[in-house]
Each structure stands twice: as structure tokens, then as C-alpha cells.
Amino acid sequence: MSAAEGPLVVGVDSSTQSTKALVVDAATGQVVASGHAPHTVSSGSRRESDPRRWWDALCEALRQCGDAAHEAAAVSIGGQQHGLVTLDDRGEPVRPALLWNDVRSAPQARRLTEELGGAKFWAERTGLVPAASFTVTKWAWLAENEPEAARATKAVRLPHDYLTERLTGLGTTDRGDASGTGWWASGTEAYDEEILARVELDPALLPRVVRPGEVAGTVRGRHDLPLAEGTLVAPGTGDNAAAALGLGLRPGMPVMSLGTSGTVYAVSRHRPADPSGTVAGFADARGDWLPLACTLNCTLAVDRVAALLGLDREAVEPGTGVTLLPYLDGERTPNLPHASGLLHGLRHDTTAGQLLQAAYDGAVHSLLGALDLVLDEDADPSAPLLLIGGGARGRAWQETVRRLSGRPVQIPEARELVALGAAAQAAGLLTGEDPAAVARRWNTTAGPVLDAVERDEAALARIAGVVSDAAPLLERGTDTQ
Numbered sequence: 372m373s374a375a376e377g378p379l380v381v382g383v384d385s386s387t388q389s390t391k392a393l394v395v396d397a398a399t400g401q402v403v404a405s406g407h408a409p410h411t412v413s414s415g416s417r418r419e420s421d422p423r424r425w426w427d428a429l430c431e432a433l434r435q436c437g438d439a440a441h442e443a444a445a446v447s448i449g450g451q452q453h454g455l456v457t458l459d460d461r462g463e464p465v466r467p468a469l470l471w472n473d474v475r476s477a478p479q480a481r482r483l484t485e486e487l488g489g490a491k492f493w494a495e496r497t498g499l500v501p502a503a504s505f506t507v508t509k510w511a512w513l514a515e516n517e518p519e520a521a522r523a524t525k526a527v528r529l530p531h532d533y534l535t536e537r538l539t540g541l542g543t544t545d546r547g548d549a550s551g552t553g554w555w556a557s558g559t560e561a562y563d564e565e566i567l568a569r570v571e572l573d574p575a576l577l578p579r580v581v582r583p584g585e586v587a588g589t590v591r592g593r594h595d596l597p598l599a600e601g602t603l604v605a606p607g608t609g610d611n612a613a614a615a616l617g618l619g620l621r622p623g624m625p626v627m628s629l630g631t632s633g634t635v636y637a638v639s640r641h642r643p644a645d646p647s648g649t650v651a652g653f654a655d656a657r658g659d660w661l662p663l664a665c666t667l668n669c670t671l672a673v674d675r676v677a678a679l680l681g682l683d684r685e686a687v688e689p690g691t692g693v694t695l696l697p698y699l700d701g702e703r704t705p706n707l708p709h710a711s712g713l714l715h716g717l718r719h720d721t722t723a724g725q726l727l728q729a730a731y732d733g734a735v736h737s738l739l740g741a742l743d744l745v746l747d748e749d750a751d752p753s754a755p756l757l758l759i760g761g762g763a764r765g766r767a768w769q770e771t772v773r774r775l776s777g778r779p780v781q782i783p784e785a786r787e788l789v790a791l792g793a794a795a796q797a798a799g800l801l802t803g804e805d806p807a808a809v810a811r812r813w814n815t816t817a818g819p820v821l822d823a824v825e826r827d828e829a830a831l832a833r834i835a836g837v838v839s840d841a842a843p844l845l846e847r848g849t850d851t852q
């Protein structure tokens with residue numbers, strides 16, 4: 372037996388690049404065991420993963436946790452948002468999942484917006500303006516491009532739903548992740564039958580939306596996981612909503628997450644509806660809202676620029692004048708799905724380190740442009756920006772965010788905030804507490820605060836100018852896609 376003070380809970384982050392599992396003492400928040408296993412994502416114009424490998428990675432990460440996982444009383448899965456998982460009548464994937472950063476459904480996004488009431492209609496009805504990331508556009512793409520796969524589909528799931536269902540045998544989701552599909556009406560908090568009919572998706576194929584605090588099921592007997600049969604399974608949620616739980620967010624506390632995706636978000640009591648589409652009006656995993664903006668190009672794009680330059684990712688040098696828009700995967704914020712990377716202002720005396728700094732600046736600029744939009748109007752502008760995700764460990768990321776935001780930047784020492792948030796949700800199931808209150812009790816935001824420095828307005832204006840002047844090039848894309 373472990374020496375924990377309280378019952379043990381398991382929190383899982385099944386994100387784009389890997390699965391991370393934590394076994395946590397529900398009384399103290401202490402991490403007593405952890406595990407990690409990588410995923411594979413297809414390259415080129417496709418961004419797809421086999422959901423069965425997510426399950427294998429979950430098994431591997433939990434095995435690394437040893438006996439502690441077996442002792443856990445509850446488990447919760449946080450997962451990358453929006454991915455389209457299509458299952459056949461045996462519950463097996465019909466094809467690999469189409470991930471949030473696969474931009475092939477951009478034409479379907481445009482068409483759905485135009486054909487069904489325009490951007491304002493969509494924003495007010497679902498909180499979202501269709502973009503290639505959202506599940507509804509992926510289903511429309513599948514129906515158009517692979518009709519046999521669409522016909523063979525007997526269940527549609529999101530990544531966290533798929534894993535939760537393999538634990539419990541029950542098709543469930545939660546309001547946080549459902550709100551990123553495009554077929555969930557945020558006003559009524561129910562599946563939107565008109566939108567589903569438009570994309571010819573039978574609502575019977577969708578999972579039941581479990582309420583916050585409700586038990587999704589229990590771990591069933593026949594599986595290859597080191598979890599005991601009968602372990603309680605919490606609703607789970609999307610990874611950003613899980614991190615919001617993990618930070619115990621209250622309205623007015625802004626977050627920037629630097630991972631495969633870059634995101635900025637805050638909790639709000641008001642249901643968001645941004646017809647510009649910059650802010651997605653997600654629900655959180657409690658009963659509030661999670662306005663969020665997301666970029667497709669963050670740590671992987673900057674690491675790629677460092678590799679091309681033959682530099683360590685920290686080998687930045689300050690510079691002026693050179694601008695690098697790191698839109699290697701197309702981009703979502705700004706909405707330029709066909710864009711590629713763009714360099715402007717190169718001179719004889721530009722150094723490799725300055726080019727690398729320009730890539731960081733370009734990635735952070737896209738996110739900061741949306742920061743004020745995700746915060747309520749009365750939010751304190753001097754509140755520290757909470758910096759999380761793998762990139763938050765990097766000095767160059769920290770300093771770039773500090774210089775371009777002009778805010779204090781707080782870096783929680785807790786590393787895996789998505790998995791911790793899932794663990795807090797599982798703990799809440801046992802104690803009846805609000806999961807965000809559990810995380811506050813665990814003091815998960817504790818960590819160094821970098822003081823605010825004067826915002827580098829010149830760099831922000833220069834980058835915005837290049838984005839605007841290069842619009843025709845960025846919209847057109849390249850013929851190598």
C-alpha cells in the first residue's frame with residue numbers, strides 16, 4: 372500500500388504527442404507515480420492518429436505507475452479536443468482519427484458557415500464559427516471524400532470519449548469537449564439537431580453528455596490496464612478544460628498553454644459568442660465557459676526552425692527588423708488554413724539566433740492578439756499570465772511571452788496540468804467537491820512569477836503589419852500542399 376493520506380486518483384492527459392498519467396493523493400495533491408508514452412501522428416497534409424495506439428499508450432503510461440494505479444479509487448481522462456473518431460459496429464476504428472490540426476476540411480468549414488446562417492448564426496448557436504479544427508467540418512469532409520467510411524460509422528467519438536468508453540463500455544462525453552464539436556448548441560446545452568441534419572449525422576451515433584460531477588461509469592472487468600475492476604470513472608473532458616480545472620481557474624486569470632497547439636483562455640460566467648471566429652466559445656468542465664483562441668503552430672514549429680538553423684532551442688539573440696510567421700501547418704489564429712511559413716526583413720547582418728527569436732515572436736504574437744478577447748471586460752489587466760504546457764519550461768518562451776505581453780508571467784511548478792485537472796475531477800467524484808476547488812486546495816499554480824516588463828509594442832506592430840501586408844500570399848498557400 373502507498374503512504375498516501377487520502378484515496379488515490381488517476382488523471383490522464385492523452386494529448387497530440389503523448390499520453391501522460393499521474394497517480395495523485397486526493398488529500399494533498401502529491402503525485403505518487405507517473406507514466407508517459409508517445410503517440411504517432413501522420414505527417415504531410417494529413418494529421419491522423421490510430422485511436423487504438425492511444426489506448427496502448429494509456430496502458431503503457433499506467434503500467435509505468437506500478438501498483439499505485441491499481442490502488443486508485445477513481446480515474447479521469449483529459450484528451451486533445453475536436454478529433455473525429457469513427458467506430459464500426461464492433462467498436463473498432465473505421466479509419467484513423469482526423470486530428471484538430473488537420474486542415475483538409477477548410478473548404479467544408481467555409482461552406483457550412485455560408486450555407487447555414489453565416490458566422491453570427493454559428494457563433495450564437497454553438498459558440499463556434501466553423502474552422503477546419505472543429506469536428507463538424509471533419510465529419511463533412513469524411514462524408515464528401517470517404518463516403519464508405521462515413522456509411523460504415525456506427526458511433527462518433529472525441530479522443531477522450533473513445534478512451535473513457537474503452538474503460539467503462541459506455542458511450543459518454545462531457546459538456547467541455549462536446550462544446551468543441553460544432554454540433555452542440557451552447558444556449559440549450561444539447562446536441563443541435565438542425566446542424567446534425569445538415570451534415571447527415573444521426574444523433575443516435577453520438578455519446579451521452581454526462582453532467583459535471585456525475586459518474587460516467589466504472590472500469591469494467593476485461594481489459595489490459597493496471598486499474599481495478601469497479602474503479603469509478605469521471606466524465607473526463609478536453610485537454611484545455613482539464614488544465615483549467617487543474618489550475619483551479621477563476622474568472623480573470625488568463626492562461627497561455629504552449630504545446631503542439633498554442634492556446635490562450637480564461638474562465639467566464641458569460642456564454643461567449645464571437646462572430647469573428649477568433650475566440651471559440653467553449654464550455655468548461657464545471658458549469659461555466661472557457662473562451663479560447665488556439666494556434667496550430669507553437670512548440671513544434673519553433674523547434675523545427677531551430678533544427679533548420681542547427682541551433683539549440685534556447686540559442687536566441689535579440690534583434691529588430693526580421694519577422695518570421697511560423698505557419699508551417701497552415702494556421703487557425705489568424706484563420707489562414709492554407710498558409711505556410713513566411714520570412715520578411717532578412718539582411719546580411721541578421722544572425723541565426725535572431726531568426727530563431729523571430730520564430731518565437733511570430734508564434735507568441737498570434738496568441739497575444741486574442742488575450743484581451745478571452746478575458747471579461749472587468750478583468751484586471753495586471754493579473755499574471757499563467758504559462759503552462761511543455762514550452763513553459765523553456766527560457767526563450769518565457770522571456771518572449773513576458774516581453775510581448777507586458778504582463779507578469781507565472782510559471783506553475785506542477786508540470787502536467789491537464790493530467791492534474793483530470794485527477795482533480797476524479798477526486799471531486801470521491802469527495803463531492805468542485806474539481807477547481809480541489810486543485811486550489813492542492814496549490815497547483817504555485818511557482819515563480821516573472822515581473823512585468825514594458826511591452827515591446829514595436830515588435831507587435833511590425834509583425835501585425837507583415838501579417839496584414841502578406842495577406843494574399845498567406846491566403847493562397849503553396850502548391851506543395
Ligand SMILES: Nc1ncnc2c1ncn2[C@@H]1O[C@H](COP(=O)(O)OP(=O)(O)O)[C@@H](O)[C@H]1O
Nearest residue numbers: 386387388389630631670671760761762764765
Ligand atoms: N524544456 C523545454 N523547453 C522548451 N520547450 C519544451 C521543453 N520541454 C518540452 N518542450 C516542448 O513541449 C512540447 C510538448 O508540449 P506538450 O504540452 O506536452 O504538448 P502536447 O500536450 O501538445 O502533446 C514539445 O513539442 C517541446 O517542443
Ligand SMILES: O=C(CO)[C@@H](O)[C@H](O)COP(=O)(O)O
Nearest residue numbers: 386387451452471630631632
Ligand atoms: O484544438 C485545440 C483547442 O481548440 C488544441 O488545444 C487541442 O486540444 C490539442 O491540444 P494539445 O495536444 O496541443 O495540448
